[in-house]
Amino acid sequence: xxxxxxxxxxxxxxxxxxxxxxxxxxxxxxxxxxxxxxxxxxxxxxxxxxxxxxxxxxxxxxxxxxxxxxxxxxxxxxxxxxxxxxxxxxxxxxxxxxxxxxxxxxxxxxxxxxxxxxxxxxxxxxxxxxxxxxxxxxxxxxxxx
Numbered sequence: 276x277x278x279x280x281x282x283x284x285x286x287x288x289x290x291x292x293x294x295x296x297x298x299x300x301x302x303x304x305x306x307x308x309x310x311x312x313x314x315x316x317x318x319x320x321x322x323x324x325x326x327x328x329x330x331x332x333x334x335x336x337x338x339x340x341x342x343x344x345x346x347x348x349x350x351x352x353x354x355x356x357x358x359x360x361x362x363x364x365x366x367x368x369x370x371x372x373x374x375x376x377x378x379x380x381x382x383x384x385x386x387x388x389x390x391x392x393x394x395x396x397x398x399x400x401x402x403x404x405x406x407x408x409x410x411x412x413x414x415x416x417x418x419x420x
Contacts, residue, residue, distance in 0.1 A: 306327075316337065324410075333400045345397065363379065
């Protein structure tokens with residue numbers, strides 16, 4: 276019986292020594308897993324893509340009126356695509372009309388401040404990726420006047 280305990284202890288220690296922890300991501304992002312924050316005054320989407328192909332939709336919780344404005348920022352960096360790749364991001368209003376759309380085809384830094392009375396109330400963000408490789412940061416921030 277004493278030898279059984281030794282064998283079991285040896286087996287457990289071998290198993291535990293072979294375990295590996297999760298990778299250390301210095302930027303906080305996991306590949307091909309969108310990081311999303313949805314608040315009443317803020318929406319944030321971050322993607323570290325490596326041949327990422329998926330269609331995602333997020334309902335916004337922005338509490339806005341026609342007197343408010345939204346600040347939209349988007350950064351696309353480290354993009355590596357082929358001519359056949361096609362990835363897009365869409366911002367859709369409450370009537371289902373597209374407020375904003377952009378193809379993710381080149382490195383971009385974009386910012387825009389728009390009045391809700393002009394563009395409409397944003398209700399949904401759609402990310403439609405086909406073989407997306409790169410970094411995407413997209414935010415919508417409510418500005419009350």
